[in-house]
Amino acid sequence: MSGGLLVAGTTSDAGKSVVTAGICRWLVRRGVKVAPFKAQNMSLNSFVTREGAEIGRAQAMQAQAARVEPTALMNPVLLKPGSDRSSQVVLMGKPVGEMSARGYHGGRQEALLGTVTECLEELRSTYDAVICEGAGSPAEINLRRTDIVNMGIARAARFPVLIVGDIDRGGVFASFFGTTALLSAEDQALVAGYLVNKFRGDVSLLEPGLDMLYGLTGRRTYGVLPYAHGLGIDEEDGLRVSLRGAVRESVVAPPHGEDVLRVAVCAVPLMSNFTDVDALAAEPGVVVRFVDRAEELADADLVIVPGTRGTVKALAWLRERGLADALVRRAAEGRPVLGICGGFQVLGERIEDEVESRAGVVDGLGLLPVRVRFDRDKTLARPVGSALGEPVEGYEIHHGVADVRGGEPFLDGCRVGAVWGTHWHGSLESDAFRRRFLVEVARAAGRRFVPAPDTSFGVLREEQLDRLGDLVEEHADTDALWRLIEGGAPAGLPFVPPGAPPLGAGAGAGAPESRGAAPDPAPQSPEGLGFAGSAGPTGSRGQGLDCAGPTPQELDVAGSAEATPQGLGEAAVVHVDQEAK
Numbered sequence: 001m002s003g004g005l006l007v008a009g010t011t012s013d014a015g016k017s018v019v020t021a022g023i024c025r026w027l028v029r030r031g032v033k034v035a036p037f038k039a040q041n042m043s044l045n046s047f048v049t050r051e052g053a054e055i056g057r058a059q060a061m062q063a064q065a066a067r068v069e070p071t072a073l074m075n076p077v078l079l080k081p082g083s084d085r086s087s088q089v090v091l092m093g094k095p096v097g098e099m100s101a102r103g104y105h106g107g108r109q110e111a112l113l114g115t116v117t118e119c120l121e122e123l124r125s126t127y128d129a130v131i132c133e134g135a136g137s138p139a140e141i142n143l144r145r146t147d148i149v150n151m152g153i154a155r156a157a158r159f160p161v162l163i164v165g166d167i168d169r170g171g172v173f174a175s176f177f178g179t180t181a182l183l184s185a186e187d188q189a190l191v192a193g194y195l196v197n198k199f200r201g202d203v204s205l206l207e208p209g210l211d212m213l214y215g216l217t218g219r220r221t222y223g224v225l226p227y228a229h230g231l232g233i234d235e236e237d238g239l240r241v242s243l244r245g246a247v248r249e250s251v252v253a254p255p256h257g258e259d260v261l262r263v264a265v266c267a268v269p270l271m272s273n274f275t276d277v278d279a280l281a282a283e284p285g286v287v288v289r290f291v292d293r294a295e296e297l298a299d300a301d302l303v304i305v306p307g308t309r310g311t312v313k314a315l316a317w318l319r320e321r322g323l324a325d326a327l328v329r330r331a332a333e334g335r336p337v338l339g340i341c342g343g344f345q346v347l348g349e350r351i352e353d354e355v356e357s358r359a360g361v362v363d364g365l366g367l368l369p370v371r372v373r374f375d376r377d378k379t380l381a382r383p384v385g386s387a388l389g390e391p392v393e394g395y396e397i398h399h400g401v402a403d404v405r406g407g408e409p410f411l412d413g414c415r416v417g418a419v420w421g422t423h424w425h426g427s428l429e430s431d432a433f434r435r436r437f438l439v440e441v442a443r444a445a446g447r448r449f450v451p452a453p454d455t456s457f458g459v460l461r462e463e464q465l466d467r468l469g470d471l472v473e474e475h476a477d478t479d480a481l482w483r484l485i486e487g488g489a490p491a492g493l494p495f496v497p498p499g500a501p502p503l504g505a506g507a508g509a510g511a512p513e514s515r516g517a518a519p520d521p522a523p524q525s526p527e528g529l530g531f532a533g534s535a536g537p538t539g540s541r542g543q544g545l546d547c548a549g550p551t552p553q554e555l556d557v558a559g560s561a562e563a564t565p566q567g568l569g570e571a572a573v574v575h576v577d578q579e580a581k
Contacts, residue, residue: 074119196225
């Protein structure tokens with residue numbers, strides 16, 4: 001078995017994703033064969049691997065940081081929210097149905113534990129090190145019994161845990177201490193220490209606090225990473241992160257031509273794969289912003305309607321806010337509009353949906369001669385083609401099947417005047433095609449914009465990943481980190497009271513008698529979780545692992561979006577980083 005580490009966080013958006021990527025890049029530059037892993041991710045920002053599996057885009061980014069090809073093993077469980085109450089469950093890269101949050105945590109999640117540990121075991125047998133990313137906080141005591149992504153996976157693999165805290169938010173010392181003190185004695189034994197993220201100022205001013213934290217917990221701080229702009233590349237799943245996106249902040253070059261291009265992206269509900277616009281923002285002189293009001297489209301040279309997990313809901317939202325009428329007026333005036341995936345479907349004539357919204361037949365905006373029918377099977381593909389005379393690569397993630405009935409061919413969709421539509425995500429990352437497309441947009445918009453001839457989105461992305469590796473290498477104790485990865489958590493780490501409250505206890509629980517002595521919510525050893533050829537939680541896993549996972553029937557999920565969610569009114573009852581909501 002290889003070494004490994006779990007990167008947990010005191011909160012959502014503490015920086016787990018980018019720290020994990022930074023550690024992967026530092027290790028691979030050191031000659032270590034390393035892979036990322038996140039047992040369960042909640043994300044509308046996903047990616048399609050070469051074998052046709054859907055995984056979180058953050059894990060694809062981490063795989064790029066590790067210089068390995070992403071696979072479904074790296075993110076075996078992906079939850080794609082469809083409402084505040086339910087999510088599509090994607091298991092080993094394939095959708096298996098819809099499930100309410102209460103149903104997922106009512107026993108179904110535990111059925112996935114064997115699959116998760118088998119995938120991790122397969123990665124460990126192939127790589128020198130596996131760097132795992134947690135979700136939310138490991139101290140979500142209401143979810144500890146069924147946890148498969150934080151301390152549950154750390155206990156299964158006996159991985160040491162590094163807790164990341166965002167000091168820019170404030171309260172980082174209380175967060176480190178409180179997170180540790182809310183874990184059981186068995187979980188605390190794996191918490192090796194802390195990593196401070198986003199520090200501004202003189203580190204010497206922080207050191208007395210780090211010393212006091214060590215005195216309180218017996219755990220050291222492995223590094224203090226400075227605040228650095230432009231490190232939000234595919235960091236988890238949220239619009240909030242994307243708005244401060246890495247490439248957008250890193251490009252400071254002036255426009256190559258006389259004018260800039262202003263791009264407005266409609267911030268539709270359940271927006272997915274909004275990272276499609278990052279490549280546009282990489283171009284000098286292109287200004288990208290997200291909008292939710294019709295008047296914000298007035299000065300835009302290009303309006304993008306992005307992907308969404310709720311096409312019919314997005315269409316209704318556009319109409320309610322007057323954005324639909326504004327898009328229709330733009331098209332009539334010959335002003336550029338681009339629809340991607342769900343946005344492409346919205347621009348068509350008609351949508352027939354008995355799968356996602358179950359709304360039946362709904363009229364689209366009628367800007368493209370396209371009719372869309374939702375299929376229960378999801379299209380997951382990595383297409384390659386050409387458009388505007390240039391080569392293009394992309395990826396597809398959609399239930400809608402488009403019947404294109406006219407217009408000029410454009411990728412898998414079409415173009416009518418200055419309105420384009422396609423299901424292909426990621427097409428704008430193809431440099432030559434992106435430049436040609438921007439020339440077309442500038443011409444239609446009447447702008448004297450000229451794209452820079454040498455902008456390479458791939459090179460910019462690699463530079464950002466190298467910056468992450470530099471942060472870890474320069475500001476963390478990498479020798480101590482390697483000892484953790486190779487040898488596990490230090491022995492004899494002290495217990496920090498009060499520890500986890502007894503399972504099932506209400507408010508006020510966690511009295512002295514519960515100091516780690518409460519019934520433990522997770523198996524005591526890796527053998528109890530399907531490692532080393534043992535039986536998994538159902539007594540049937542361990543030999544000849546293929547990570548196939550339980551069937552939809554075993555999970556008791558609905559085979560389609562027709563499931564009626566019954567559960568808590570907030571998606572946060574699932575392990576979810578806040579930005580994913």
